[in-house]
Every structure is written in C-alpha cells, then in structure tokens.
Amino acid sequence: MVQFVKDGIGSSIIAAIKAQIHDGHYKPGDRLPSTRAFAAEWGTSRTTVTAAYNQLIAEGYLITKPGARAIVSTGLQRAEPASPSNDRASHRLSAFASRLLKFPILPAGQAARIADFRYGDLSGMDFPMLAWKRALNKAQLRRTPRLRYGDPQGLASLRVALQGYLWRSRGINCTPEQIIVVNGSQQGLDLCARLLLDPGDFFLMENPGYLLARQAFVASGGIEISVPVDQEGLRTDDLPAARLAYVTPSHQFPLGGVLSATRRRALLAWAKQTGACIVEDDYDGEYRHDIAPIPPLQTLDPARVIYVGTCSKTLSPTLRLGYLVVPTPLRRAFTDAKRLTDRHTPHLEQEALADVLANGAYDRHVRRVRRRNAERREVLLKSLADHLGPSIVTEGAGTGLHLVIWFKNFAADREGEIQALSHAAGTGLHPVSTLYHPSAPRPAQAGFIMGYAGLSHDAIMRGIGALATAIAAR
Amino acid sequence: MVQFVKDGIGSSIIAAIKAQIHDGHYKPGDRLPSTRAFAAEWGTSRTTVTAAYNQLIAEGYLITKPGARAIVSTGLQRAEPASPSNDRASHRLSAFASRLLKFPILPAGQAARIADFRYGDLSGMDFPMLAWKRALNKAQLRRTPRLRYGDPQGLASLRVALQGYLWRSRGINCTPEQIIVVNGSQQGLDLCARLLLDPGDFFLMENPGYLLARQAFVASGGIEISVPVDQEGLRTDDLPAARLAYVTPSHQFPLGGVLSATRRRALLAWAKQTGACIVEDDYDGEYRHDIAPIPPLQTLDPARVIYVGTCSKTLSPTLRLGYLVVPTPLRRAFTDAKRLTDRHTPHLEQEALADVLANGAYDRHVRRVRRRNAERREVLLKSLADHLGPSIVTEGAGTGLHLVIWFKNFAADREGEIQALSHAAGTGLHPVSTLYHPSAPRPAQAGFIMGYAGLSHDAIMRGIGALATAIAAR
Numbered sequence: 005m006v007q008f009v010k011d012g013i014g015s016s017i018i019a020a021i022k023a024q025i026h027d028g029h030y031k032p033g034d035r036l037p038s039t040r041a042f043a044a045e046w047g048t049s050r051t052t053v054t055a056a057y058n059q060l061i062a063e064g065y066l067i068t069k070p071g072a073r074a075i076v077s078t079g080l081q082r083a084e085p086a087s088p089s090n091d092r093a094s095h096r097l098s099a100f101a102s103r104l105l106k107f108p109i110l111p112a113g114q115a116a117r118i119a120d121f122r123y124g125d126l127s128g129m130d131f132p133m134l135a136w137k138r139a140l141n142k143a144q145l146r147r148t149p150r151l152r153y154g155d156p157q158g159l160a161s162l163r164v165a166l167q168g169y170l171w172r173s174r175g176i177n178c179t180p181e182q183i184i185v186v187n188g189s190q191q192g193l194d195l196c197a198r199l200l201l202d203p204g205d206f207f208l209m210e211n212p213g214y215l216l217a218r219q220a221f222v223a224s225g226g227i228e229i230s231v232p233v234d235q236e237g238l239r240t241d242d243l244p245a246a247r248l249a250y251v252t253p254s255h256q257f258p259l260g261g262v263l264s265a266t267r268r269r270a271l272l273a274w275a276k277q278t279g280a281c282i283v284e285d286d287y288d289g290e291y292r293h294d295i296a297p298i299p300p301l302q303t304l305d306p307a308r309v310i311y312v313g314t315c316s317k318t319l320s321p322t323l324r325l326g327y328l329v330v331p332t333p334l335r336r337a338f339t340d341a342k343r344l345t346d347r348h349t350p351h352l353e354q355e356a357l358a359d360v361l362a363n364g365a366y367d368r369h370v371r372r373v374r375r376r377n378a379e380r381r382e383v384l385l386k387s388l389a390d391h392l393g394p395s396i397v398t399e400g401a402g403t404g405l406h407l408v409i410w411f412k413n414f415a416a417d418r419e420g421e422i423q424a425l426s427h428a429a430g431t432g433l434h435p436v437s438t439l440y441h442p443s444a445p446r447p448a449q450a451g452f453i454m455g456y457a458g459l460s461h462d463a464i465m466r467g468i469g470a471l472a473t474a475i476a477a478r
Numbered sequence: 479m480v481q482f483v484k485d486g487i488g489s490s491i492i493a494a495i496k497a498q499i500h501d502g503h504y505k506p507g508d509r510l511p512s513t514r515a516f517a518a519e520w521g522t523s524r525t526t527v528t529a530a531y532n533q534l535i536a537e538g539y540l541i542t543k544p545g546a547r548a549i550v551s552t553g554l555q556r557a558e559p560a561s562p563s564n565d566r567a568s569h570r571l572s573a574f575a576s577r578l579l580k581f582p583i584l585p586a587g588q589a590a591r592i593a594d595f596r597y598g599d600l601s602g603m604d605f606p607m608l609a610w611k612r613a614l615n616k617a618q619l620r621r622t623p624r625l626r627y628g629d630p631q632g633l634a635s636l637r638v639a640l641q642g643y644l645w646r647s648r649g650i651n652c653t654p655e656q657i658i659v660v661n662g663s664q665q666g667l668d669l670c671a672r673l674l675l676d677p678g679d680f681f682l683m684e685n686p687g688y689l690l691a692r693q694a695f696v697a698s699g700g701i702e703i704s705v706p707v708d709q710e711g712l713r714t715d716d717l718p719a720a721r722l723a724y725v726t727p728s729h730q731f732p733l734g735g736v737l738s739a740t741r742r743r744a745l746l747a748w749a750k751q752t753g754a755c756i757v758e759d760d761y762d763g764e765y766r767h768d769i770a771p772i773p774p775l776q777t778l779d780p781a782r783v784i785y786v787g788t789c790s791k792t793l794s795p796t797l798r799l800g801y802l803v804v805p806t807p808l809r810r811a812f813t814d815a816k817r818l819t820d821r822h823t824p825h826l827e828q829e830a831l832a833d834v835l836a837n838g839a840y841d842r843h844v845r846r847v848r849r850r851n852a853e854r855r856e857v858l859l860k861s862l863a864d865h866l867g868p869s870i871v872t873e874g875a876g877t878g879l880h881l882v883i884w885f886k887n888f889a890a891d892r893e894g895e896i897q898a899l900s901h902a903a904g905t906g907l908h909p910v911s912t913l914y915h916p917s918a919p920r921p922a923q924a925g926f927i928m929g930y931a932g933l934s935h936d937a938i939m940r941g942i943g944a945l946a947t948a949i950a951a952r
Contacts, residue, residue: 063772064710064738077740094807095755096721098698101673101811104818126625137618144611150932151600151794187661191820199575220818224572236538247570264538266551281569298537320625322825333568337575344578344694346665350824351796458624 013048017056025065025076032078036066099203103223113432119467120432123258123406124321125458130373131320135365136356143355156343157335158185158327159354165361166327173367174289175299176311178329184338185349187324189287189314193217193250195328195345196283196310197224199337200248208249208280210238212439212446214257217250217285230441237263240270245278253301254289258408258439258453260400268301275308282309288317288404290370293378307331315357317405317457318370325353373457377405380456383464391472397449405457408436414450422450422475429474431467487522491530499539499550506552510540573677577697587906593941594906597732597880598795599932604847605794609839610830617829630817631809632659632801633828639835640801647841648763649773650785652803658812659823661798663761663788667691667724669802669819670757670784671698673811674722682723682754684712686913686920688731691724691759704915711737714744719752727775728763732882732913732927734874742775749782756783762791762878764844767852781805789831791879791931792844799827851879854930857938865946871923879931882910888924896924896949903948905941 024030037045039053046053057074060066066074097105113122157163163180170176186192193216201207203225209218211230222228229246232239237256243249249271253263263271275282284301292298302311311329319325330338342348360366385401388409401407414422419435426433436451456464498504511519513527520527531548534540540548571579587596631637637654644650660666667690675681677699683692685704696702703720706713711730717723723745727737737745749756758775766772776785785803793799804812816822834840859875862883875881888896893909900907910925930938 059772062736064736064740064742077738094753095674095805096753097811098673098676098679100676101815104673104814105811107814120624122626124627128622128625131621131625133618133621137615140614140618141611144607144614147605147607148602150594151602151605151796152596152932153598153795187820187824190818194819199572199578200569202572202574205572216818223818262536262538264551266538268538279568279570298533321627321821322625324820324822324824331569337571337579340578340581341575344664344690344697345668345819346661346798347795348798350661350798350827352827353824458626 013046014052014056014059017042017046017048017053018059021056021060022065030076032076034076036074036076038073099225100223103225104219107219107222110438114427116427116432116467117430118470119430119459119463121452121454121456121467122432122434122458123453123455124316125455126317126320127458127460129460130376130457132360132365132369135360135369136319139356139359139365140352142359143352146355154348154351156184156339156348157181158183158349159351159358162354162358162361165358169361169366170313170329173370174286174313175303176329177303178306179332181335182306182329182332184328184330184335184342185354186326186328186342187346187349188316188321189285189312189326190216190220191324191345192310192312192326192328193220193283193285194224195338195341196248196281196312197221197226199334199341200281201226202247205248206244206246208238208243208246208251209441210251210256211441211444212258212436213250213441214252214285214287215439217283218441221248221250228441230444232444233259233261235259235261236267237261238267238271240267240274243271243274246280248281248283249275250283250285251301252285252287254286254292254298255404256400257285257287258400258406258436260402260404260407262298262403263301268304272301272305272308275305280308283312284309285312287312287314289313290318291374291377291405292403293374293381302329307333310334318366318373319357323353325349325357377457380459380461380464381407383461384454384456384468387465387468391468392475395475406453406455408451408453410447410449410451412449416446416448416450419450419452422452425474425478426471429470431471431474433471487520488526488530488533491516491520491522491527492533495530495534496539504550506550508550510548510550512547573699574697577699578693581693581696584912588901590901590906590941591904592944593904593933593937595926595928595930595941596906596908596932597927597929598790599929600791600794601932601934603934604850604931606834606839606843609834609843610793613830613833613839614826616833617826620829628822628825630658630813630822631655632657632823633825633832636828636832636835639832643835643840644787644803647844648760648787649777650803651777652780653806655809656780656803656806658802658804658809658816659828660800660802660816661820661823662790662795663759663786663800664690664694665798665819666784666786666800666802667694667757667759668698669812669815670722670755670786671695671700673808673815674755675700676721679722680718680720682712682717682720682725683915684725684730685915685918686732686910687724687915688726688759688761689913691757692915695722695724702915704918706918707733707735709733709735710741711735712741712745714741714748717745717748720754722755722757723749724757724759725775726759726761728760728766728772729878730874731759731761732874732880732910734876734878734881736772736877737775742778746775746779746782749779754782757786758783759786761786761788763787764792765848765851765879766877767848767855776803781807784808792840792847793831797827799823799831851931854933854935854938855881857935858928858930858942861939861942865942866949869949880927880929882925882927884921884923884925886923890920890922890924893924893926896926899948899952900945903944905945905948907945 043050043053068074163183197220201224207221207226302309314326397410399408433452440446513524517524517527542548637657671694675698681695681700776783788800871884873882897907907926914920
C-alpha cells in the first residue's frame with residue numbers, strides 16, 4: 005500500500021525538491037539521493053521520504069525504474085520555467101462577450117436612509133418563513149438512496165403542481181411536459197434568446213421595456229426593433245417582420261398598460277403570418293389590484309407563445325425559481341439547452357415549491373401578499389397625492405408592484421439631479437430613462453419607477469415626504 | 479373603488495359576452511345592454527355586472543365613454559378569430575439549437591436490480607444531512623429586511639470561504655474577486671464556451687473525454703480538435719493552435735491519467751504561445767486515494783487557466799453548486815454573463831455552503847467521504863479481481879470515484895451485448911465508447927466506466943458477481 009503524504013515534513017520535502025529542480029540544482033536526468041540517505045539528512049523516516057518521492061513521481065517531476073534510484077524527469081528541460089505569465093494574457097473573447105461588455109455598467113445601488121423605491125425588492129417580512137421551512141425540512145427528510153442528476157425539465161412533482169397552479173390562477177391549459185423549470189425568469193429569457201435568435205435576427209421589444217430581457221436578446225446577436233407602448237401596451241400597428249417578440253401583456257413593464265384584446269389578436273396574427281415566436285413575460289401576473297387577472301396570450305395561441313412565469317415576485321428573487329410553458333415542438337430544444345446550461349435547477353427548492361403548491365400554502369401566501377401589496381400601493385398613492393399631488397402624474401398603478409411617476413415641471417434631462425436630491429434626503433429613486441432604447445423617442449418629463457413591495461407603510465410615507473421636502477427646498 | 483370579479487356568476491357573464499363577440503352576435507361598435515338591464519336578465523346584482531364589464535374593458539373587449547353604455551371595441555374587427563394556430567407553427571430555431579439537436583439522444587437509464595455502476599451518482603447515505611440542515615436553518619433565520627437580487631458573482635461570504643478552502647485543499651492562491659459561484663460545473667463550462675468561443679473556433683478536447691463539456695463547446699459553435707490521452711493524461715506533443723483547451727489534469731476523465739509535470743508545462747507554454755485559455759476541470763480533485771492531491775494547473779499560470787470546481791462529487795449533484803476561479807481580466811465578462819444567464823445562484827445553498835466551509839464541517843465531511851470511497855474502491859477492485867480477474871484490465875483506479883475496465887476477449891463492438899447481458903443479470907454497465915470522439919481512433923476492446931460512489935459494499939460485490947456469472951454463462 006502506497007503511503008499518503010501527510011502535512012508537515014512530507015510536503016516540505018516535496019516543496020524543497022521542486023524548488024531545487026526549478027532553480028536548476030537538480031537537472032533533468034540527475035539522480036536523487038536514496039530514500040535512506042535523504043531520510044537521514046532530513047532526520048525523518050524512510051516511509052515519509054518514499055511517500056514524498058511517490059508524490060513527485062505522480063506529478064511527473066521524477067521517474068523511476070525498478071531497483072534504481074529516482075531521477076529528475078528528462079521531459080522537464082523542454083518547457084519554460086513554470087512562472088506565471090507576465091504578459092497579462094490578453095484574452096480573446098467571443099462576439100457574445102464583446103456584445104455583453106458593451107452594455108453600460110449600471111451604478112451599484114447606494115443604501116437609502118429612509119426608503120429605497122427600487123423595483124424588484126420584496127419585503128423579508130412577507131416571506132412565508134414557516135411554510136417554506138416546513139417544506140424544506142420535508143424535502144430533506146425524503147432521503148433518497150442515490151443522489152444523481154435530475155430531469156433537466158424539472159422534477160415531475162413540481163411540473164404537475166405547476167400545471168394545476170397555472171390552470172387555476174391563469175387559465176393556462178398545458179401538460180407537465182410543456183413546462184421547463186428554470187432558475188428564475190432570466191434563465192428562461194436567455195434560453196429563448198439562444199434557441200430562437202441568430203446574430204443579425206430582428207426581435208421586437210417594448211419601448212420602454214425590461215432591460216435584462218433586451219440585453220439577453222442583444223447579447224445573443226439579435227437586433228432590436230423598438231416598438232412604442234401606450235396605455236393599451238405594445239402598439240401593434242405596422243409591426244415589421246421579426247423572429248421573436250418580447251411582451252409583458254398583463255402589465256407592461258414599466259408603464260403598466262394592459263395589452264388590449266384587439267392588440268392581442270393583432271400580435272398573434274402577426275406572429276402567425278411572419279412565423280415569429282412570442283415570449284410572454286408574466287412577471288407579476290399575480291398582482292392585479294382592481295380587476296381579475298387577464299388570461300395570458302398563451303391561452304389564445306399555445307403554439308406560438310412561450311409563457312414565462314416566476315416566483316421572484318411572490319416568494320423571493322433570491323430563490324431563483326421560474327418556469328416556462330413552451331409549445332410542444334420546442335420541448336426538446338429547451339430541455340437539451342437546459343441540460344447543457346446547468347443540468348437542472350437545484351432539487352431542494354423544486355421540492356419545496358412543489359410541496360407548497362400542492363398543499364395550498366402557496367395560494368394562501370399569494371392571496372396574503374396580494375392584499376399586503378394592495379395596501380402598500382394605497383399608502384404610496386395617498387402619500388404621492390398628499391405631498392406631490394399637482395406636480396406629478398402617476399401611471400400604471402392598477403396592477404403589479406410598482407408604478408411610474410412623471411414630474412410635470414422637470415424635463416427628462418433633470419432625472420439625475422432629482423435622483424441626487426432625493427438620495428441626499430434619504431429616498432432612493434430610479435430613473436425610468438434607463439428602460440428606454442437609447443435612440444428611440446421618449447417622454448419629455450423626468451420619470452421614475454417606484455417599486456413598493458419591499459417597504460413598510462411608514463417607510464413609504466416618510467420616503468415620499470422626504471422627497472417632497474427636498475424638491476420644495478431646491 | 480372598483481369591484482373584483484369573483485368566481486361564479488361574474489366569470490360566467492364575462493365568458494358569455496366574449497363568446498357572443500367571438501361568434502358575431504355582438505359586432506364591433508354594438509352597444510351592450512345597460513348594467514341594470516343585464517343584471518335583471520341574469521338575475522344578479524348590478525355590482526356584479528359592472529365588475530364584469532370593467533374586466534372586459536380592461537381586456538379591451540369593450541370600450542366606454544362617460545355616461546354612455548359600453549360598446550364592443552371597434553378594433554376587434556381587424557383581427558382574426560382567436561383560435562389556436564393549426565399550422566403546427568414550424569419554429570425556426572437558431573444555429574445553437576440546431577447544433578444542440580444534432581447530439582445523439584442518450585437512452586434513459588433503466589433501473590438496475592442489484593447495482594448500477596453509473597458514474598456521477600453518490601450515495602444518499604454519505605450526504606452530511608445534519609450539518610447541511612443546520613446550515614440551512616441558520617441561513618433561514620438570518621431574515622433580511624429586503625429580499626433583492628444578489629451579486630452575480632456569488633455571496634461575498636461564500637467566496638471568502640471558498641478562497642480559504644481552495645488554498646488549504648488545492649494550493650490555489652486567488653482573491654475572492656476571482657471566484658464566480660455557478661450552478662454546478664456545467665454552468666461554468668457553458669459560460670467558458672459562450673465567452674471564449676465563436677462559431678468556427680477550434681478547441682482542444684481530451685479523447686476520450688467528458689461528453690457534456692464537449693457538447694457545451696460544440697453547441698457554441700466550436701470545432702473540436704480531439705487529442706489522445708495516455709497514462710500521463712493529455713498528449714502535449716504537437717498541439718495545434720486553438721482558442722481553448724479543456725483538460726482534467728488531476729484525473730483524466732474517464733481514463734484516470736494524471737497530467738505529468740512535463741506535460742503541464744508544455745501545455746502552459748502552448749497556451750502562452752498561441753494565446754489560448756485553458757479550462758481546468760478539477761471535478762474530483764478531492765479524491766486521491768494513494769497520494770496527496772497534485773496542485774492544479776491554475777497554480778502554475780493563473781493568468782491563462784480557468785479553474786472549475788464543483789460540490790457535485792463531495793455533497794450532491796442535485797445541489798447544483800460549483801465555482802470558477804478566473805483570471806482577473808476575465809472577471810467582468812464572467813460576472814456580466816452570469817447575471818444575464820440567471821442573475822445569480824440561489825442564496826440559500828450559497829449561505830449553507832459558506833457556513834459548512836467556514837465551520838470545518840465541509841472539510842470533515844470531505845475526509846469522511848474520501849475514506850468511504852477509498853473503501854468502496856477496495857471492494858470493487860477486489861470483486862473485479864475475484865470474479866473477472868484474468869479477463870479484464872482495470873485503468874485509472876488510483877484516484878476519483880470511478881475506474882475503467884477493459885474486457886480482453888471482447889471487441890469494442892460487443893459493448894452493447896455485454897451491457898444487455900449484464901443488465902439482465904441486474905447490473906447496470908455504461909460503455910466507455912460514448913466518451914470517444916466518433917471519428918477518432920479508440921481501443922479495440924470493449925470498455926466500461928464503473929462509478930462506485932453511489933453503492934454499498936454489498937451492492938458492489940453482488941453486482942460484480944452477477945456480471946461475472948452472466949458473462950460466464952453466455
């Protein structure tokens with residue numbers, strides 16, 4: 005049995021011999037001392053030295069022949085000294101990487117003293133701690149005899165549970181085979197980009213629209229056709245041909261319009277005529293405050309629409325749980341791509357979600373956070389009316405977890421100034437201009453996207469108060 | 479306050495009006511009954527009818543003017559009836575998708591009655607249940623006030639913990655800024671493929687080699703240069719120029735050779751000379767049974783080597799936890815790509831891993847599973863010697879969680895036959911031929927890759943016994 009090299013004297017011997025080879029004390033072909041001689045010299049046992057020699061043989065520094073002493077590997081002379089490259093290794097990157105690196109670097113968010121109206125944040129207090137912990141514990145107890153890679157599409161139990169949820173909550177009629185569990189909607193969008201767009205292909209994008217969707221399609225080489233939106237969502241008159249359209253029909257991001265029935269049908273007719281796919285991002289479909297949810301586009305043409313859903317707005321963005329409903333002919337491409345991308349989504353989260361979907365805890369939770377966020381919205385609308393009433397216009401408040409405010413008396417180029425003023429007063433604001441295509445027309449006023457799902461009533465009221473005071477004192 | 483549409487009569491009204499619009503009973507511009515008249519007709523309240531009308535207005539089916547009765551939206555006439563496309567929507571897929579769909583479909587593994595020697599499986603009994611559960615609970619208790627998207631590179635606490643682990647276990651000297659936490663090594667490989675390869679670029683690949691690495695690079699458009707391996711790993715004589723080389727220096731997958739010092743230096747010299755990146759997949763570096771771990775290539779040239787590590791062989795493949803160490807100049811590209819791909823790896827797993835790395839539980843666990851797998855290896859080697867001794871040759875058993883057996887008296891084209899025989903006897907075998915490049919030369923004998931980390935001693939012994947009996951009875 006060959007000995008292990010333990011930490012201590014063994015590793016010192018190895019390091020010493022390597023150093024002597026590197027600095028030329030031992031040259032290729034040189035014979036090393038016998039293990040006996042070496043052990044005596046170092047005051048250690050022959051076993052230790054033998055283990056060290058074996059290690060060096062395994063690493064290729066030494067070679068041995070039966071019965072003979074170890075010699076320094078002759079191959080070593082051919083290579084240059086093993087030192088880190090000093091050439092700062094100019095790495096040639098792919099076209100994908102070049103496109104990626106052209107995106108503007110978004111400034112890291114600074115902490116806001118009173119309230120940060122950053123869109124996408126949820127309140128930690130809303131997370132269903134107990135139900136989720138119970139589900140995780142249950143999943144952990146289901147100890148399986150073998151740990152092995154799972155189904156790239158996602159756990160069957162989760163896909164069955166999602167099928168039921170999608171039917172009862174969104175009217176989507178699909179099979180578990182059409183569902184692909186992904187790491188949040190972003191991975192779903194990236195998979196769409198990779199599978200459906202080649203460099204130079206056109207895609208339609210709402211303007212303003214969701215930045216990370218635009219970037220996913222552009223990074224894949226897609227060329228954006230920027231389509232304006234109004235209160236009824238995407239304008240569908242005269243849509244040019246494209247391979248793919250990205251839309252947020254339930255609640256246009258960020259302006260909040262709901263895609264009208266007429267436009268839904270026009271968009272689907274366009275897709276059918278041009279052979280395009282529609283990517284429907286239903287990112288906050290759970291949150292309609294005044295009216296019942298509107299059935300997704302997917303229900304009108306399941307063969308043309310890829311539906312993207314997420315738990316980032318109901319549970320937490322840090323869980324990275326989302327799902328796609330894909331047309332059956334696209335199932336294999338999406339499954340294979342998911343496997344190649346990261347094998348599958350982690351099992352523990354999938355099991356926990358399947359559990360809370362199946363036992364009703366998820367639906368109860370969604371009802372609760374819907375109510376809570378409706379209250380936050382009321383508080384925000386009232387604070388805005390009380391403090392900024394005549395100087396702003398609000399938009400898109402009927403649904404979702406954010407709204408947009410436009411300052412009547414500030415031009416768009418003063419967004420940065422208002423943001424700085426506001427931040428100094430303790431309130432984090434986020435300009436809407438970052439969501440517009442840089443070369444497309446945009447409103448003349450300064451506008452901000454106001455997410456409220458992460459804030460307490462008190463923080464909302466104080467935050468808007470501070471903002472109003474700062475603006476008035478300007 | 480606008481009323482919600484509750485399930486029941488309200489949805490029936492909505493469905494009825496939509497149906498009447500679709501079948502032409504109501505035409506665009508037609509006036510609907512007043513809410514009072516409609517309520518009387520349906521025997522319900524005006525409130526219910528008003529809520530239904532509001533829903534239809536929100537969906538764009540109806541339009542209203544103040545004081546006037548609702549009319550059917552005039553825009554509806556322009557679109558075709560909303561019915562699912564019957565054209566089976568032929569979806570045009572990208573070149574990436576086409577390459578992906580060309581890969582052979584691997585047959586789904588059938589359950590083996592006695593033992594499945596599938597590589598990559600771990601035993602559920604080896605998972606550190608208690609330590610992991612404790613770490614998860616602790617992470618869950620750290621309730622944060624705001625749930626928001628995290629750092630695409632991974633949690634800072636995990637990257638600091640990984641820095642320490644990589645230093646003490648692998649001799650890697652890196653900063654936390656060079657570490658990118660990924661969803662298992664597969665995501666790391668896919669990111670390398672996307673960032674470093676353009677369609678038509680060459681990449682070097684060990685032959686035989688890891689199938690999902692090859693597929694990631696090929697799917698990105700890379701053209702494979704298949705390089706033979708021997709007992710010292712990748713053959714580095716006369717390497718042609720390429721953009722990237724994929725290697726498994728610590729334990730060549732699947733044949734088990736350890737890349738010699740000479741070849742390590744030759745490979746690095748090649749990379750420096752040609753400007754290539756080296757992707758070093760250290761997939762089972764924790765498992766060396768006879769000698770101490772060999773320092774990764776990364777330690778010799780941190781500017782040229784991207785190191786890929788994983789917890790799939792130490793904890794579980796279902797967790798999807800891996801990490802990259804990238805040269806500093808590549809940090810931004812990898813971070814941005816990770817953000818675009820899926821924002822970041824789930825926080826809960828990251829926190830738990832950071833915790834077990836920091837408190838020593840991970841290192842203790844690794845020592846324990848290393849010992850357990852060394853024992854499994856001994857049992858497998860003994861069973862093979864006892865039952866199949868003279869008829870096979872084993873290869874690559876000194877390290878890792880698998881070995882390869884070659885049948886001296888069966889030609890390569892009989893792998894399928896042996897596999898079927900074996901499966902009928904209750905033992906799952908996996909041919910090594912799937913890991914060879916289809917058009918490169920391969921050994922003449924039938925060979926199988928034997929993973930043992932998922933099996934009990936008893937299953938290993940009985941499985942090899944059954945295999946031997948089946949072959950003898952043939």
